[in-house]
Amino acid sequence: MNLYRTQILLEKSQHEMLTEIAQEEKRSLSEIVREMIERELRYRQRRQVLLAARELQADYNTDPEFTDFLALDSDDFLFENEDNAEG
Numbered sequence: 001m002n003l004y005r006t007q008i009l010l011e012k013s014q015h016e017m018l019t020e021i022a023q024e025e026k027r028s029l030s031e032i033v034r035e036m037i038e039r040e041l042r043y044r045q046r047r048q049v050l051l052a053a054r055e056l057q058a059d060y061n062t063d064p065e066f067t068d069f070l071a072l073d074s075d076d077f078l079f080e081n082e083d084n085a086e087g
Contacts, residue, residue, distance in 0.1 A: 018032055
């Protein structure tokens with residue numbers, strides 16, 4: 001893991017709470033902050049994917065181009081090349 005030094009300003013109460021957590025868990029303040037940032041970034045990524053899926057849901061439910069492939073028989077699809085090779 002490559003780490004980059006940066007400087008942030010915290011409110012006094014934030015710093016106190018983070019320091020308390022770090023002491024209780026016998027971890028560094030930096031490690032606690034990195035963990036919280038990573039958790040927030042993962043949450044935002046999942047949220048972004050969920051919002052994109054919701055936007056596509058209406059099209060998926062109404063646009064037959066999105067659902068045409070559901071009607072394919074997987075055996076027909078898998079063995080299509082074998083049938084063409086014989087004929």
